[in-house]
Amino acid sequence: MIKKNTLTLHSLSVSKDSRTLISVDTEVKPGSITTIMGPSGIGKSLLLAAIAGVLPATFTQNGSVCYDGAELTALPAHKRRLGILFQDPLLFEHMNVAQNIMFGMPQNELSKQQRADTLLADVGLQGYGQRAVQALSGGQQARVALLRTLASAPRAVLLDEPFSKLDMQTRHQTRCWVFDNIRQQGLPCIMVTHDEDDALDAQGPVITITQPEQDTDKLC
Amino acid sequence: MFSTALLVSRWLFIALLIVPVGAGIVAVLLPALSYFPAIGEHHFSLAAFSRLMQVDSIVHMAMLSLFTGLMATFIATVGTLSILAISYHTAMLGWVQRLLSPVLVIPHAAAAIALGFILSPAGWPARLVSPELSGWIAPPVVSLLHDELGLSVTIALAIKALPFMLLMALSVLAQPHLADRLQKQVCVARTMGYTPATAFLSVVWPVLYPLIRLPVLAVLAFATANVEIPLILGPGSPPTLAVAVLQWFNNVDIFMRLQASAAACLHIGVTGLAIIIWLLIEKGAAALFHRRRCTGARNFASWWLSVIAYFTLGTLILLMLCMLISLVTWSFATYWPFPDTFPLGITLIHWQTSLTALSQPALNALLIALPVSVIAVGLSLLVLEQEQISHRATVSPGLKKEAVLFLPLLVPGVAFLFGLTWFSQFIGAGVWLPVLVSHFVYVLPYVFLSLAVAYRRFDIRYTYVGYGLGASPYDVFWKVKLPQLFAPIMVALALGIAISFSQYLPTLLPGAGTIATVTTESVAVSAGGSRRLSAVYTLVQMIMPLIGFALAWWLPLRFFNPAAWSD
Numbered sequence: 106m107i108k109k110n111t112l113t114l115h116s117l118s119v120s121k122d123s124r125t126l127i128s129v130d131t132e133v134k135p136g137s138i139t140t141i142m143g144p145s146g147i148g149k150s151l152l153l154a155a156i157a158g159v160l161p162a163t164f165t166q167n168g169s170v171c172y173d174g175a176e177l178t179a180l181p182a183h184k185r186r187l188g189i190l191f192q193d194p195l196l197f198e199h200m201n202v203a204q205n206i207m208f209g210m211p212q213n214e215l216s217k218q219q220r221a222d223t224l225l226a227d228v229g230l231q232g233y234g235q236r237a238v239q240a241l242s243g244g245q246q247a248r249v250a251l252l253r254t255l256a257s258a259p260r261a262v263l264l265d266e267p268f269s270k271l272d273m274q275t276r277h278q279t280r281c282w283v284f285d286n287i288r289q290q291g292l293p294c295i296m297v298t299h300d301e302d303d304a305l306d307a308q309g310p311v312i313t314i315t316q317p318e319q320d321t322d323k324l325c
Numbered sequence: 326m327f328s329t330a331l332l333v334s335r336w337l338f339i340a341l342l343i344v345p346v347g348a349g350i351v352a353v354l355l356p357a358l359s360y361f362p363a364i365g366e367h368h369f370s371l372a373a374f375s376r377l378m379q380v381d382s383i384v385h386m387a388m389l390s391l392f393t394g395l396m397a398t399f400i401a402t403v404g405t406l407s408i409l410a411i412s413y414h415t416a417m418l419g420w421v422q423r424l425l426s427p428v429l430v431i432p433h434a435a436a437a438i439a440l441g442f443i444l445s446p447a448g449w450p451a452r453l454v455s456p457e458l459s460g461w462i463a464p465p466v467v468s469l470l471h472d473e474l475g476l477s478v479t480i481a482l483a484i485k486a487l488p489f490m491l492l493m494a495l496s497v498l499a500q501p502h503l504a505d506r507l508q509k510q511v512c513v514a515r516t517m518g519y520t521p522a523t524a525f526l527s528v529v530w531p532v533l534y535p536l537i538r539l540p541v542l543a544v545l546a547f548a549t550a551n552v553e554i555p556l557i558l559g560p561g562s563p564p565t566l567a568v569a570v571l572q573w574f575n576n577v578d579i580f581m582r583l584q585a586s587a588a589a590c591l592h593i594g595v596t597g598l599a600i601i602i603w604l605l606i607e608k609g610a611a612a613l614f615h616r617r618r619c620t621g622a623r624n625f626a627s628w629w630l631s632v633i634a635y636f637t638l639g640t641l642i643l644l645m646l647c648m649l650i651s652l653v654t655w656s657f658a659t660y661w662p663f664p665d666t667f668p669l670g671i672t673l674i675h676w677q678t679s680l681t682a683l684s685q686p687a688l689n690a691l692l693i694a695l696p697v698s699v700i701a702v703g704l705s706l707l708v709l710e711q712e713q714i715s716h717r718a719t720v721s722p723g724l725k726k727e728a729v730l731f732l733p734l735l736v737p738g739v740a741f742l743f744g745l746t747w748f749s750q751f752i753g754a755g756v757w758l759p760v761l762v763s764h765f766v767y768v769l770p771y772v773f774l775s776l777a778v779a780y781r782r783f784d785i786r787y788t789y790v791g792y793g794l795g796a797s798p799y800d801v802f803w804k805v806k807l808p809q810l811f812a813p814i815m816v817a818l819a820l821g822i823a824i825s826f827s828q829y830l831p832t833l834l835p836g837a838g839t840i841a842t843v844t845t846e847s848v849a850v851s852a853g854g855s856r857r858l859s860a861v862y863t864l865v866q867m868i869m870p871l872i873g874f875a876l877a878w879w880l881p882l883r884f885f886n887p888a889a890w891s892d
Contacts, residue, residue, distance in 0.1 A: 159789050162715060182792035183801075189793040191786050199808035199885035208804075209794030237888035257794040 109173065110135035112261040112293040117168035119151045119160065127152050127314060130168075133261065133293035138284060138307040141297045143314030149297035153263050156295065157189050158182035172260050188259035190283075192270045194246035196238040202249055203234030209257025224252050228282075244275045251283055255290060262287055264296035268303060280306050327799040331714065334707035338769075341704070342729050345766050349741030350593075352748040356586035363751075364579055373587035380584075382563035387595050389559075390566040393475040394549030394599050397482030399606075400637075402541060404483070405490040406530060407634035410522040413498075413529065414508060421638070422495060425488035428645065430820070430874065432827030434844050435866040437481045437557040438851045438859060439648035442655065444469040444477055444558075447663050449651040455664035464663050470558060475565065477558040482548045484644065487637070493540040494533060496778050507532060520627040527618050527625075531611075539727070542600055543734035549599045550592055550737030553829040553848055566592050567739040571830075574743060586747075589740040596737045655860035679861040683843055687869070690826050690842040697764045698772065698821030702814060705773040709780040710802055713788075730770040738767075738830050746834045759835030764825045772821040779813035808885040815877035823870030843869060 111134055118128035126148035133139045143149050155166040159182050169178040170185075177185045188209075196205050206221040214220065222234050228248050238246065247267075254262060267283070268276050284307060287294045296307060304311045355361065359370045377383060412418040428436075443450055446464035455461040469477055498504055507529050514524035534541075555565040563569065566588060573585035617625050655661075656675055658668035733741075742763060749759035783806060791801035807814065832842050847862040883889055 154789075157789060157793060159792065181798075182789070183795055183797045185792075186795055187793055189789055191790070193784075193786070195784065195787055195790050197787070197805055197809065199811070199887070201887035204887075208796070211795075235887075237886075239888060254793065259793065263793070 110260075110291060110293060111173060112295070113171040113174075114156070115169045115171060117152065117155060117166065117170060119148055119155050119164050119166050121164050126164075128168075129312060129314075131310070131312060133295055135291040135293050136288045138287060138294040138296055138309040140304040140307050140309060140311045141295065141314060142301075142304055142311055143297075143299065145299055147314055149299075149314065150265055153189070153265050153295070153297055157187050157263055158185050186258070186260045187263055188254035188257060188261070189263045189265065190250060190254055190267045192266045192268070194243075194250035196241075196246055196249060196253070198238055200238070201234065202230070202236050202238055202241070205238060205249060206253050206256050209253055211258055221256070224256060225249075228252065243271060244279055247271065247279050248282070251286060255286060259292065261293040261295070264294065264298075266298050266300075267296070269298070269300065277302070277306070284308075327797075327802070328714070331707055331711035334704055335711050338704055338708045339729055342732055342766065342769065345745055345762050346733050346736055346741050348748050349744030350736065351744065352751070353586050353589050353740055353744030356583050356747065357590045359583055361583060364582075366583070373583040374591075377584050377587045377591065383588075383591075386563045386566040386569050387591065389475050389555075389563070390549045390592070390595050391599050391602075393478045393482060393555070393559075393565065394545055394596075395602060396479045397486055397548045398541065398545040398603065400479070400483040401486035401490050401544060403633060404487045404637040405494055406526070407522075407630045408491060408637060409494060409498075409533075410525040410530075410630045411634045413521070413525050414511070418495075422492070424642070425491055427871065428484065428488040428641075429492060430823040430827075430870040431485070432823075432829075432844055432847075432866050432870075433481075433485055433551065434553040434557065434827070434829055434848050434851075435863045436485055436648075437554040438847065438863045439652055440477065440481045440484070440644070441470055441558055441851070442651040442856075442860070443644070443647045449647060449654070449666075452664045452666050461664060471560050473560050475555065475559050478555045478565070481554045481558055482551065484641065486544045486548060487641070490537065490541060490544060493537050496774075497533060497536045498529075499778070501782070503532075518623045520624045522627040522630040523623060523625050526614070526630065531614075539731050542603065543731050545599055545603055546596050546735045546737060549596045550739050552739060553844075557848065557851055566595060567737070570739050570743070574834075586743065589737075589743050592737045593740050596735075600735075652860045652864050655856050656864055658857060675857040675861050679858055679865070683846065683862065683865055686841045686843045686846045687865070689840055690844070690869070693760060693764055693832070693840075693842065694822040694825035697761055697768050697825050698818050701765060701769045701772040701821050702776065702818050705769070705776045705817070706780075706807070706814070708773070709777060710806070713780070713783075713785065714798060730773055733766040734770055742830055742834045746837070749835060750837075756836045756839050760832055760840055763831035763835045764828055767828060767831060768821045768824045771824050772817045775820050776813060776817045779810055783810060811885045812877075812881035815880050816874070819870070819873035819877035822873045826866070826870050 111132060113132045114129050116128060116130045119126050129141065129152060131139060141149055141152065151160065151164060154160045155164075156170050158177075158180065160166055169176050171177060177187075196202075197208065200208065202225065203218060203221040206224060207217040210217050210220070218234075222231070225231060225233055230245060230248065233241070233245070233249075238249070241249065264283075268280050271279055280303065294309075296303065298304065356366075357373055359366050359368065359372050408421060409418075412421055431439075442448055445451075446466070446468050451459070451461065451464065459465070471477070498507070510528045511521075511524045514528050515521065519527070550567050552567045552571055555568050556571070559565055559568060564572070570585050570588045570592060573581045573588060576582075576585075654668065657671040657673070658675075659670035659672050661668035745759060745763060749755075787805055787809070788801050791805045792798075796804065826842070827844060828842075829844050829848060832840060832845050843862065843866050847859070847866050850862050851859045853859070
């Protein structure tokens, strides 16, 4: 049976020189946030890169990524429609705020400008559309980055340690806001992090990656 | 479609560097071996070489090329080392960089002519000390110009080489991971009691030097084989080997061309020898440094490095100031008898005459520089994009490609440009295409190196975000990367235009002397009598590239910058 709007990783693994770095087999339901936990340097970000289709050529991947039962692995990155958010907002600095949000909107979408303005107003940034992105605060940029991703109507959202650069005060607030939005939109989401609090707030399944036994000595 | 274009661009890039140089070398080797059907020479022989060896001063000429090249490179390297040693991680470094960057884009010919202005017996410095201090009431008979040892040539070469090396070193030191590591290592050395300069010499320089060795060797090869500087400042009889090649090539006796070709081949050997000597000097210096480092002296060479650094900087600034003041004063001067410090009156007539005479050469220079630079920038961008998309950058930083880049800079231009000229005359390619190709071969390496720094520093995650938003690789390249890299692209374009403007031999030879640019005209005028016209021509030569850089600085403020439109 094919489950609607579900992202599935079928024994997806990343290896280098025939040594497996990380391997995950899971199913992410719509509106649920699966957390992949583990110490830094273990290859969590590589796993996200493999899902998004941007794994560097020095690594190899096995297994597959499926959405609604259809395999995404064969598609190039830009056809997978998996929105990705990093710890930096990475807003395009040559575009203003509204242009950033419109960049990812589907081509047939009518009145993009109007929709961007509405989206901004919904998150308390009314009138910010024409501003330069550099003029926004860190928290505001993070919000625009999520709006940009959501406006592109992605199949799923990938979060790569998205809150690690925010300060303690805004972190919890931004985190809850991001998770609420993802849940409201019913999007499956995978987050990699080493922060326990991220996993707590995500209220979803947690996959903990530990160092493979034989490598512990070498890496410590 | 886009990925095919990227792949093609990579091969085109390598081919466009190798083919002209390769064809040029082959085409100069054949006449050197007396195979030249156009004048009825069908048999290979070493006759041209044996005739060359009978030229009285041939060894002298070769030694002169060797000496000026090695000395200039040595001065520039020691200058770079000492300036970096005293200014690394101080505010002075930015100041030095801003000061020397404009010198980088001054054409070699312009620098040589300007230096000639102040070294000449009737030059401004001589006037300043006359007649009170020197007692001269007429210009002295002894002249620093055209000296037998080529010292003025060496100074001019060093003035141009130093900023280039320094900026190459700075671009290496700006690589984020390296900068961070070296800064901490210097910190460690400082806490152990080493002075800043000694810490730089023993911690940073051994890491830095191997990374700038190729540019240094390029400087050396260029300095041994440069034509316009010894033509303007060098001794006349005998001249440097490169100048002799040019004179024989232009001789009315067509058979002299065989000898010119043989001499061009000999020049490859001379340049090669210079490189070997340099590598030996490197080895010796490294062994010496190593021995001194082992003693653990905390202030080893510290004093010398500061003395040399301040002397070099001081001399450079003084020379630049004198050059500029002399040129400007001469360009407006009416009657100006020796030893007056200033002319009796000023006039605009020289500027009016020159600007009329220079309109066609300036147009020609633009007609060459614009297409060459635009194509070089476009091709470099495609190659860098290919490198980034195929994730090669993470494997090896395009090492092979970088070595190919230095090919036209390491082979003496005087050799392969002659060959290229032969070759294009042989296939009837006209004059414009060979000139464009020759300029391209020199412009591409600099444009690529300048763009590569910015391109490789571009955060790849922007690309991933773009893909996640559904933008194709082509869209990401065109709508995300290029606009964000607009400023460095404009700088690369301006650099390409400046390099093209400054080319003398690549315009003169393949153009068969029929295409006049500001630089070729300027060199021609400098040999003539009019100091005033020469001053204007040289100033125009300096101003033209600066206009390009001013635009490169201003355009990014207006375009792809939402901050300029919102308030």
